[in-house]
Amino acid sequence: MTNNSKNALLYSGLALLFIGLLLTDICLGSILISPAELFSAITSNQADNGIMSILYNFRLPKALTACIAGAGLAVAGSLMQTLFANPLAGPYVLGISSGAGLGVALLLLGSTLLPAFLIGNIWLQIAAAVIGALVVMVLVLVVSTRTSDTVSLLLVGIMFGSIAGALINVLQSISNPEALKMYVVWSMGSIGAVTWDMLSIMTPLVVVGLIGALLLSKKLNALLLGENYAIGLGVSMGWTRAWVILITCLIAATITAFTGPVAFIGMAVPHIARGIFKTSDHRTILPSCMLLGASLLLLCDCFTQLPISDYALPINAISSLIGAPIILWVIIKNKHLHQ
Amino acid sequence: METTRTLLHTKRLAIGYNKKQALHQLLMLQLNAGEMVGLIGPNGCGKSTLIRSLAGLQPILDGTIYINNIPISKLSQTQRAKSIAVVLTDSINTQSLTVRQLVEMGRFPHTNWAGKLQSKDHELVNKAIEQVHLSHKANRFYNELSDGEKQRVMIAKALAQDTPIIFLDEPTAHLDLPNTIDIMMLLQQLATNTKKAILLSTHELELALQISDKLWLLTDQGIKKGIPEDIILNGHIEKAFKPSQFYFDDNIGNFRVKYATKNTPIQLIGDNCKALYWTKRALERLGYSIQKEADCSITMLSTDPIKWKFTNPLYDDTYYTLENLLDGVAEYLKKHA
Numbered sequence: 272m273t274n275n276s277k278n279a280l281l282y283s284g285l286a287l288l289f290i291g292l293l294l295t296d297i298c299l300g301s302i303l304i305s306p307a308e309l310f311s312a313i314t315s316n317q318a319d320n321g322i323m324s325i326l327y328n329f330r331l332p333k334a335l336t337a338c339i340a341g342a343g344l345a346v347a348g349s350l351m352q353t354l355f356a357n358p359l360a361g362p363y364v365l366g367i368s369s370g371a372g373l374g375v376a377l378l379l380l381g382s383t384l385l386p387a388f389l390i391g392n393i394w395l396q397i398a399a400a401v402i403g404a405l406v407v408m409v410l411v412l413v414v415s416t417r418t419s420d421t422v423s424l425l426l427v428g429i430m431f432g433s434i435a436g437a438l439i440n441v442l443q444s445i446s447n448p449e450a451l452k453m454y455v456v457w458s459m460g461s462i463g464a465v466t467w468d469m470l471s472i473m474t475p476l477v478v479v480g481l482i483g484a485l486l487l488s489k490k491l492n493a494l495l496l497g498e499n500y501a502i503g504l505g506v507s508m509g510w511t512r513a514w515v516i517l518i519t520c521l522i523a524a525t526i527t528a529f530t531g532p533v534a535f536i537g538m539a540v541p542h543i544a545r546g547i548f549k550t551s552d553h554r555t556i557l558p559s560c561m562l563l564g565a566s567l568l569l570l571c572d573c574f575t576q577l578p579i580s581d582y583a584l585p586i587n588a589i590s591s592l593i594g595a596p597i598i599l600w601v602i603i604k605n606k607h608l609h610q
Numbered sequence: 611m612e613t614t615r616t617l618l619h620t621k622r623l624a625i626g627y628n629k630k631q632a633l634h635q636l637l638m639l640q641l642n643a644g645e646m647v648g649l650i651g652p653n654g655c656g657k658s659t660l661i662r663s664l665a666g667l668q669p670i671l672d673g674t675i676y677i678n679n680i681p682i683s684k685l686s687q688t689q690r691a692k693s694i695a696v697v698l699t700d701s702i703n704t705q706s707l708t709v710r711q712l713v714e715m716g717r718f719p720h721t722n723w724a725g726k727l728q729s730k731d732h733e734l735v736n737k738a739i740e741q742v743h744l745s746h747k748a749n750r751f752y753n754e755l756s757d758g759e760k761q762r763v764m765i766a767k768a769l770a771q772d773t774p775i776i777f778l779d780e781p782t783a784h785l786d787l788p789n790t791i792d793i794m795m796l797l798q799q800l801a802t803n804t805k806k807a808i809l810l811s812t813h814e815l816e817l818a819l820q821i822s823d824k825l826w827l828l829t830d831q832g833i834k835k836g837i838p839e840d841i842i843l844n845g846h847i848e849k850a851f852k853p854s855q856f857y858f859d860d861n862i863g864n865f866r867v868k869y870a871t872k873n874t875p876i877q878l879i880g881d882n883c884k885a886l887y888w889t890k891r892a893l894e895r896l897g898y899s900i901q902k903e904a905d906c907s908i909t910m911l912s913t914d915p916i917k918w919k920f921t922n923p924l925y926d927d928t929y930y931t932l933e934n935l936l937d938g939v940a941e942y943l944k945k946h947a
Contacts, residue, residue: 492715
């Protein structure tokens with residue numbers, strides 16, 4: 272029971288950190304909002320209209336997007352690391368994000384055949400992203416059954432990512448200018464570009480995925496022992512694998528469809544969570560991944576607002592700067608990586 | 611004799627990877643409560659395949675497996691997991707699971723969707739950890755344990771699963787001799803005390819002969835079943851293992867190395883005792899053939915202190931250590947034979 276109270280303490284600490292980062296992120300931006308202004312905006316109706324409008328139209332949706340994307344990507348990463356039994360797995364490194372990108376590119380660039388009204392359809396974009404992600408995920412999974420070497424699998428992911436990138440390039444060069452413009456706008460998408468309308472689609476989809484992941488906790492724990500032991504414990508591997516893939520793709524692809532690729536969060540956060548809670552139990556790790564993922568992406572977003580330049584820095588670059596060193600640490604620390 | 615309860619049996623079971631070319635077929639096997647069955651056989655004879663097939667980890671080619679007279683195909687995956695627990699050779703590659711958390715996994719088929727443990731589950735987990743003598747390490751991380759301890763954790767997991775049947779695939783591979791004996795004795799006691807049916811495949815033939823209640827000897831020609839002594843007396847082990855470098859000494863139930871003989875006859879004289887036995891072993895190891903009569907002879911003069919006399923047609927000499935004796939013999943043969 273001491274373990275439970277220790278976990279409760281850790282969770283409260285993480286929750287405080289999360290709230291702190293959330294408030295900081297809301298305050299930071301091209302116009303700095305002081306904590307006092309934020310407080311009065313929340314508590315009184317007489318607040319400055321300008322600040323209210325900044326908060327409502329820009330800061331809040333951006334912060335919420337960071338929370339959902341961070342939590343979602345971290346959980347997707349955790350699912351993939353367990354499914355592939357590979358500490359280096361994650362939606363970005365294994366090419367799932369690229370697959371989602373390719374799906375959207377095919378839709379926007381390749382589909383001169385589609386009626387015009389379908390092109391801008393956000394649901395179609397999500398579907399394309401999910402299908403693209405699923406295709407890459409299944410391909411990587413098939414290859415992963417042929418090689419048990421964790422580093423090879425990583426290379427496979429990078430190759431699929433490269434193929435997807437190359438195909439997108441080909442599509443870009445043969446498509447008409449109008450479609451190209453539409454795609455470029457999408458591909459530059461950042462968490463700041465997500466509107467309330469988009470959030471109202473993205474949030475439920477990701478939340479469904481997160482709940483699904485939590486429901487799979489017990490089976491994911493059994494998977495930690497390897498496929499054969501899991502079957503021995505009564506896990507139906509076919510169904511479990513299918514569900515994990517589906518949920519991972521739903522989460523990762525939905526997020527990618529709205530924010531563009533965000534690197535390394537999915538891969539790095541599960542390691543931080545396991546390090547803090549000193550366990551691999553998904554019933555502990557998945558909720559902590561959500562808190563930590565949201566916190567880390569909020570932190571990344573805070574860094575993009577640092578007053579080095581007049582423009583916000585790309586979040587993908589910041590998340591790489593923070594996430595990649597964590598992965599390097601994992602590689603160096605993990606002596607059994609070649610098993 | 612008390613009647614034994616059959617927990618698992620098979621009818622016309624065929625196993626392997628290719629329907630046209632089954633590894634083994636028409637297997638009629640039977641596992642009884644309270645019995646430890648040793649599955650032995652030469653490398654590549656299909657020990658693991660049989661265990662994996664019986665455990666439902668790989669599809670069977672033909673026939674039926676029954677658990678408590680119910681065909682296994684009629685059981686749900688959870689019901690199956692409540693009947694059979696497995697310990698495999700797969701290495702567990704997880705950074706941060708404690709011994710207790712791993713053993714708790716054994717409760718998987720018995721808990722609700724969230725895997726919440728009730729007090730009964732905790733009890734069984736504690737008991738399982740006690741049974742494998744790991745209570746003092748229950749909160750240590752699995753990957754910090756020694757190989758023998760890791761194997762005991764997996765056995766505890768199987769015990770916590772609370773099944774009437776346990777299959778173990780090579781549970782003593784990679785273990786040193788003391789750990790191997792420890793695990794084998796533990797399993798034997800578990801079978802007797804808990805009335806579980808335990809099937810384990812092993813390379814430790816001599817130990818399996820001593821500890822198993824029954825043996826399944828898997829060969830190219832099929833499977834031989836019986837108590838160890840019958841299997842030996844019928845010469846099945848000799849036939850199954852056709853080694854050139856060693857032979858099965860069915861007088862003592864051990865494998866012995868076949869030494870390259872020099873065909874130098876030597877006579878060994880003395881009362882049967884420990885010193886004589888080891889003198890014989892040393893001579894055999896060096897390739898001398900021990901004969902009833904020979905030109906050269908070694909006589910045990912006394913055992914306290916140990917003293918040997920080497921007699922040859924030219925001279926005789928007395929030695930106080932085996933090493934000196936063997937050197938003396940070699941020297942004579944080099945000069946005069």
